[in-house]
Amino acid sequence: MTTWIPNLSSMQGPLYVRLANRIQQDIESGTLPAGAKLPPQRNLAFDIGVTVGTVSRAYALVRERGLVTGEVGRGTFVADTEHNGSHTPLPLPLRVPGGYEENRADVIRLDSSAAFSTAGANEVRALLAEAANDLPCEMADYVRKIEPHWQTAGADWMKVGSGWGPDPDTVLPAPGAQGALMAVLGAITNPGDRVACEALTYAGMPRAAHLIGRGSVSVAIDENGILPEAFETVCAQQHPKVLFLMPGVHNPLTRALPPERRKAIIDIARRHNVWLIEDNLYATIAGDPHTPIAAMAPDITFHITGLSKAVAAGLRAGWVATPPHLTARVWSAQKMLTGGASYLLCELAARMVDSGKAMAVRNRVRAEIGRRVALMRTIFDGCDINLRDHTPFAWLKLPEPWLSGTFKAAAYEEKVRIDDEDEFKAGRGDHRFHGVRIAFSATIKDIHQLETGARRLRRILDAGPGAHHSYN
DSSP: OOOOOOOOTTOOSSHHHHHHHHHHHHHHHTSSOTTOBOOOHHHHHHHHTOOHHHHHHHHHHHHHTTSEEEETTTEEEEOOHHHHOTTSOOOOOSSOTTTOOTTOTTSEEOOOOSOOTTTTHHHHHHHHHHHHHHOHHHHTSOOOSOOHHHHHHHHHHHTTTTOOOOOGGGEEEEEHHHHHHHHHHHHHOOTTOEEEEESBOOTHHHHHHHHTTOEEEEEOEETTEEOHHHHHHHHHHHOOSEEEEOOSSOTTTOOOOOHHHHHHHHHHHHHTTOEEEEEOTTHHHHOOSSOOHHHHOTTTEEEEEESTTTTOGGGOEEEEEOOGGGHHHHHHHHHHHHSOOOHHHHHHHHHHHHTTHHHHHHHHHHHHHHHHHHHHHHHTTTSOEEOOTTOSEEEEEOOTTOOHHHHHHHHHHTTEEOEEGGGGBSSOOSOOOOEEEEEOSTTOOSHHHHHHHHHHHHHHHHHOGGGOOOOO
16 A cells, blocks of 8 residues: 555544544445555654554544554554444343343342332322323324423423522433433534543443443542543643533532632633533532533533432433533434433423422332431441432441452452442553442331341441452
């Protein structure tokens, strides 16, 4: 093959993303055939007038996409995807890796933080029948338009736990908070763009980003959440398009992001043209003691909430408040990514909120979680553990020489399932947090079952890793 010089003049975005996208296009068009060797990074950097670091990041990005392979001492080559199946996903196992079967009756599952499945069952059943009787034709059709009361209900629900409500015209219903996240990502990012996340976070975000061709980058945190100086560095070096964070109730650390950090994050985001996605799900039940980011910067912030943590996870009911000029774009992205909203679920969620039944269920859930938090404080007295009132999970910091994965395995040997820190990592990193999350809502039938599981964990913690041996 003759010398390959990529033309980046028609591309958009950061230089390394433009170069990576050009490599992908030339591979797909056949300009760079399978087995072709890409130019050495230093040579290509000289030929197109960029830094070696830019080329290195572009090569890393196309390697993440499975388009090239690297061989130490030989160079970077276009992968033969037609024959080696590098783009063909492996079949998913029927069981969770490591033998963690989903529904083992003898395992106490302390790994779910959704609302109790029985909490709002009666309310859902009654309103479902009512909606079916009132709107049979609408529920059998596509969603032709957004009903205004869906938007008003979403704006009202956003006030729960925070006191702040957006203009209803900027609020969109979504199939759960995850559906809202995907709609926002689809609307404001392109393949190759990077999504910044806190080093520990809701892992569904970076995984979803990778699934649709966006990269993720981890931002350092401390006990109180994201570090503004770390975010500034990531913006300068990695050029993310958006930052996802959970300032009201951090998952899994439980803490609320201090006001001064919220302001600093907004200032940094404005300087570097970064969008903000504020996940406020847990704040609807635990409360946010500070002003939401969306209230301070509505022009650059997407504020997401829903019913899954406080009312009913199975409703798949969420809402997103968008910057005013992007509302239509996010709605369009949601339709294209998901096939459109369900009239039944949007109507049912709105009726739950408008009738006051969502708040009634939320208050019952909140009271029960309060009882469980009090029990956890008693059982783990003297331990280094983050517990927050009305928050359905705790972050247990492990003493030396425990490792997070080792403690999780020891807990499973005692028939208790929890989540180690890797479940919440946005990506690989050198920092270890040495903690586990203990959740105590959806899958725990009663407080006595929680007490049994929690006391087993306390015994494991007190016995130390020497009491647990692996034969692997």
